[in-house]
Amino acid sequence: MNLSKFFKNAFLVMLACLVLSACATKKVQNQMQGDVYTGTETVEYLASGVPDRVFFATNESVLTTASRDTLRKQAEWLRKNSKVNVVLEGHADERGTREYNLALGERRANAAKDYLMTYGISGNRISVISYGKERPVDSGSNPLAWSKNRRSVTVKAN
């Protein structure tokens, strides 16, 4: 009797574990597509409906569809607010060498800059700085944290 009770309990524990882990994976999946962050947890806004940042895949500086959408919103807002200059801050995750990450952050911020320029924003209004892996927003050591940190953030310069 004791034994069957034990198995029953063990089964319940296992079931609970499965349900919990499924939830955890689902949560991560909702916030990432491939390994690009698609959540909104860390995102701030330049103005209502204008997100300040775009996210990248590991080792990539290619803009995703969502990123291009965000940058078009930024460009539109910048056209309306022609006095505002911006700094694009490029970042990398912690899974790379420091020097390469500095170059990668610069490349990412420039990918965003180029896109803003094709939507009519003068290069004179945009400056670029790379922080490499020096300024993560999420200090976790896991794929989700890294995806939040691979980013280019548009910051008002004045």
Next chain:
Amino acid sequence: MIKKIITSIIILIIYTTQLHALIEVDITRGNLDPLPVAVSPLSADKNTNDKLNKELKINKIGYKISEVVENNLKNSGLFNPLNKDAFLQKPDIAHLKPRFEDWSLIKAQALITGKVTLSDDKLRVEFRLWDVLAGKEMMALAFTTVPSNWRRVGHIITDKVYERLTGEKGYFDTRIIYVAEDGPKTKRIKKLAIMDQDGSNTKYLTLGNELVLTPRFNPTNQMVTYLSYFRNLPRVYLLDIETGIQEVVGDFPGMTFAPRFSPDGKKIIMSFAMDGNSDIYTMELENRIVERITNHPSIDTSPSYSPDGKFICFNSDRSGYQQIYVMKKDGTNVKRISFGKGLYGTPVWSPRGDLIAFTKLHKGKFYIGVMRTDGSGERLLTENYYQEAPSWSPNGRVLIFYRETKTDTEGKGFSAKLWSIDLTGYNERMVMTESDASDPSWSSLLSN
């Protein structure tokens, strides 16, 4: 300051015997059987001890110098310093004429003895190295210096002993420049710091107001080149350690980073990033002439000269991923040398010229490794969650690098520490620093 110290040390060779040494330490293999060595406290007369104690608050200087030597020998992994409690002979008598039976009884194969005297405010330190089994003196040297330099005397003694027993130059009278880190991972405060190779005499060269990264010594250890975010403009800087004067290197309209000196100290080689592309440039310090070395739409960074200055190894993702390349100093003859699985970064040419150390990222693990300059003979020395940026000891036998720990989901548990490992892959150990630390760079030998 360093120059002053160097000139203040006068090495007097009093007596050197060229015997066929029986003791020899093989450093080309991992040493699992370190040589038992007895480091006797150096003897000092009462007068010397009293005066040093009173004026410089240095207590028992002879004992302290022997501790510096012992610690160095132990950390090299090649020697096993024996416990002083077992020593039978008094330091002063042992220095004159060791009773070899006593020392062989405690299984010592080598014995170091010495004597410290203070006269005219100058410290005179002599030491002898004895072959216990042969019952013979192997080496005798004396140094004169200012008393505050007493730790350096310990390092120089270690260098001489190491050289006599291994046949290769030591690396103990050296310094490490690094980045001292503090604060949360998302807002790290970073300062340039310099310390002796054994972790003592730490000095901070910047205040932490701006982010600083990747400091590297020039060949004479008087200058440092590094990356500073001063006024939010990441640029390569040059710092004179003695005067504290800093200046921007070159007039680039964008980020410059990954600086290193050329082996003659006349140029700084670095990356310059513009419009999303990083290429390698040099600037001659005397006339400020800037030269472009690579011109490729990929990321080219982490350049490092060969010791003869004829070649440059660097990191590029021109193949699609980070790999290591070698080219002539003018940028011609670019050849990829890394072909293993994974990504390769931070190549650094060995001071002996035969190897390139690197960081490798493969399947979520970071490795420090070495390969020949043509890319053959790849050997991984250590694997970890995160580690990178090796720097060679001046004799090319040891690598120092930094390692970061994994954090939990709350971001807790982060640390960055300096580690060193033998070229053989043995003797991996943490290098003690006052705070968290990264980006270490090893100086050349200070005393020659």
